[in-house]
Amino acid sequence: MTILTNMLFSFLAAASFGIMFNVPKKLLVKCGTVGMAGWMVYYFLSENSVDPLASTVAASFTIAVIGHVYARLYKTPVIIFTIAGIIPLVPGGIAYRAMRAFVQNDYDNAMSLAAKAFMISGSIALGLILSDVFYQLLLRKKVPIGK
Amino acid sequence: MDVELEDHYDIMDVSLIAGKIMLENGAETYRVEDTMIRIALAYGIRESHSFVTPTGIMFSVETDEPTKTKLIRISNRTTDLYKVSAVNAISRRISAGELTTVQAYHELKAIQKAPMFFSFWIQILAAASTSGSFVILLKGSFDNVLPAMIAGGLAYFIVLKVADIVPTMFFSEFIAALVSGAASYFFYRIGFGGDLDRIIIGALIPLVPGLLITNAVRDLMAGHFISGLAKGAEALLTALAIGTGIAVIMTLI
Numbered sequence: 001m002t003i004l005t006n007m008l009f010s011f012l013a014a015a016s017f018g019i020m021f022n023v024p025k026k027l028l029v030k031c032g033t034v035g036m037a038g039w040m041v042y043y044f045l046s047e048n049s050v051d052p053l054a055s056t057v058a059a060s061f062t063i064a065v066i067g068h069v070y071a072r073l074y075k076t077p078v079i080i081f082t083i084a085g086i087i088p089l090v091p092g093g094i095a096y097r098a099m100r101a102f103v104q105n106d107y108d109n110a111m112s113l114a115a116k117a118f119m120i121s122g123s124i125a126l127g128l129i130l131s132d133v134f135y136q137l138l139l140r141k142k143v144p145i146g147k
Numbered sequence: 148m149d150v151e152l153e154d155h156y157d158i159m160d161v162s163l164i165a166g167k168i169m170l171e172n173g174a175e176t177y178r179v180e181d182t183m184i185r186i187a188l189a190y191g192i193r194e195s196h197s198f199v200t201p202t203g204i205m206f207s208v209e210t211d212e213p214t215k216t217k218l219i220r221i222s223n224r225t226t227d228l229y230k231v232s233a234v235n236a237i238s239r240r241i242s243a244g245e246l247t248t249v250q251a252y253h254e255l256k257a258i259q260k261a262p263m264f265f266s267f268w269i270q271i272l273a274a275a276s277t278s279g280s281f282v283i284l285l286k287g288s289f290d291n292v293l294p295a296m297i298a299g300g301l302a303y304f305i306v307l308k309v310a311d312i313v314p315t316m317f318f319s320e321f322i323a324a325l326v327s328g329a330a331s332y333f334f335y336r337i338g339f340g341g342d343l344d345r346i347i348i349g350a351l352i353p354l355v356p357g358l359l360i361t362n363a364v365r366d367l368m369a370g371h372f373i374s375g376l377a378k379g380a381e382a383l384l385t386a387l388a389i390g391t392g393i394a395v396i397m398t399l400i
Contacts, residue, residue, distance in 0.1 A: 005283060013280035013352075019273035020303070020353065021173070022227045022263050039284065075239065076232040077178060079365070083228075083358050087277070090355050092348045093285055099390045100344075103397040125364040132368060 003043075010039035010088045018084040030070050031084035038063035039088040053123045059089055060127025061134075068135045082128060091120040155210055157248045158190040161241075163219050164255045166197065166204050168234050173226040173358050175365045176374040179204070182238045186251075189242045201377045226358050233258045267307070274303030274353035281352045287345035294331065294340035295349030302327035303353040316381075317388040320354055324392025327351065332400060347393065356385040 014035020018028045038059040045055035067081035098113035162183040169179045180197045183206060187195040194209040201224070207216035237254055240246050246254070265273070278299025279292040287295075302323045309319035327350045335343040359382035367375030 009280040009283040013277050013284065016273040016276040016280070017353075017357065018228075019265050020226075020270050020277070021358065022229045022265055024229050024232055025264065027232075075236070077174065077228075077235055079173070079175060079178075079358070079361060080228050080232060083361050086361065087352070087355070087357050088281075088284055090352070090357065092281065092352055092355065093344075095386070095390070096344065096348045096351070096393070099394055100397055103394050121360065125360070128361065128364055129368055132365070 003040075006043050007036055007040060010043075011036040013088050014039075014084040017087045018080075021083065023080055023084065024076070027070075027074065027076065027080060030074070031081055034063055034066050034070065034081045034085035035088055037066055038085050042089060053119055056089055056120050056123035057127045057130070060086055060124045061131050062127075063089075064128045064131030065134065068131065086124050086128075089120075089124055091117045094120065154248070155192070155208060155212070155215060157252070158187055158192060159206060159208055159215065159217050161190070161248050161251050161255065162186045162195070162197075163204065163206055163217055164252065164259070165234050165238060166199065166206070167219055167221065168255060168259050169231055170199060170201070170204065170221050171224050172230040173224070173228060173362070174231045174234075175362050175369070176200075176371040177366065177369040178231075178235075182234065186238055186241050189244065190248060199371075200373050201381075227263060229264055230258055230261065233261075270307075271300045271304050275300035277353055278302075278349040281349040282342075282345050285345050285348060287342055287349075291340040291342045291346050291349075294334035295346045298327040298330045298334065298346060298350035299353050301330055302350050306354060317384050320385055320388040321392040323354055324351060324389040325395055328393045328396035332396060347396075351389055351393065354385075354389050356382040359385065 011032040015028050015032030017035075018031035023031055041062045042055045042059035045058055046052055063085035064078070064082050067078045067085060070081050071078035094113055094117040098110050098117055101107070101110035101113055165186055166179045166183045169182060176199045179199045183197040184195050187208060192208045192210060196207050198205040202221055204219045204221065205216065206219075207214050234255065237246070237251060237258070241251055263270075275296040279296040282291045282295045283289070305323040305326050306319045309322050313319065328347055331343060331346040331350050334340050334346065340346050359378050363375050363378035363382055366378060
């Protein structure tokens with residue numbers, strides 16, 4: 001049941017973000033599935049007590065790989081899928097707690113939480129980068145400009 | 148000779164307008180440069196250079212005649228991924244030789260004028276739905292979903308409206324975080340939703356600069372340091388504006 005609600009709401013979160021960015025209508029469902037896939041990877045890993053940083057890298061890697069496949073299938077820029085997809089992974093909760101600790105003059109906690117939020121953002125970026133590299137090495141024969 | 152000269156300017160215009168639409172609507176720098184060069188190539192200009200920053204495009208073509216260069220200024224940027232993918236599709240058709248310069252120019256102009264596909268209120272509703280979903284993803288209970296949705300929709304409404312009235316950057320995000328934080332606290336106080344933290348986090352999610360973060364990383368990795376750093380700074384300042392807005396509310400609580 002929790003798995004199902006997580007799937008449903010990660011799908012909703014990603015697809016709604018697609019609407020806010022005016023993603024073409026026929027691609028909205030795909031945006032949602034990309035977000036759902038990424039979140040489920042994160043969810044399963046972190047529920048099985050894998051480090052949140054590693055889970056985030058794995059999740060954003062998954063998002064970008066599926067995004068690249070979709071981009072190729074539907075001949076659209078890959079950012080359409082990755083932007084919506086990474087939204088569920090954004091460390092909003094940690095950033096918020098960091099902010100609250102700052103306001104309460106609890107700088108020790110604030111700094112460690114802020115560092116954590118920063119590291120998770122970095123992990124999202126790292127996952128995207130890894131998949132770009134992976135894609136260029138394995139899947140794509142780059143068509144040189146001026147061929 | 149003169150006809151050919153005019154042709155070259157036409158090709159530059161098509162490339163530039165394609166680049167302008169893409170950049171104004173949230174494409175990565177790499178994609179803008181690539182598209183412009185490919186369009187020029189499809190029309191027979193073998194060597195062209197484009198230099199794209201978040202605030203302007205420089206484009207020059209090398210032919211038998213002296214080098215021609217044009218500059219275009221980008222002043223306001225929004226996010227409309229439909230336009231990005233539409234220009235991408237046109238550039239593919241140009242590369243396949245399906246469009247003349249005049250046809251391409253008119254099609255691009257039509258894309259530039261196209262209104263947002265989803266109406267304003269549907270976007271607000273989408274923001275609300277993102278906020279509500281986040282409460283559940285953060286392991287919150289269902290009774291907090293509705294207040295988070297209202298506060299999140301309100302936040303996005305304010306961000307769009309204030310950005311229209313006050314052109315100062317980051318101000319709209321600050322005000323939106325402030326108001327939606329206040330609304331969340333109000334809901335919490337009247338007993339409409341019992342988990343203030345998750346309501347506020349959910350409500351702020353529509354403001355997250357997700358596009359900027361993604362594009363900043365992609366630009367940096369592609370070696371576009373000016374754009375990457377500029378977008379990274381913009382994302383950081385946006386996050387800071389949201390944080391400041393919510394911090395004001397927290398000090399008052």
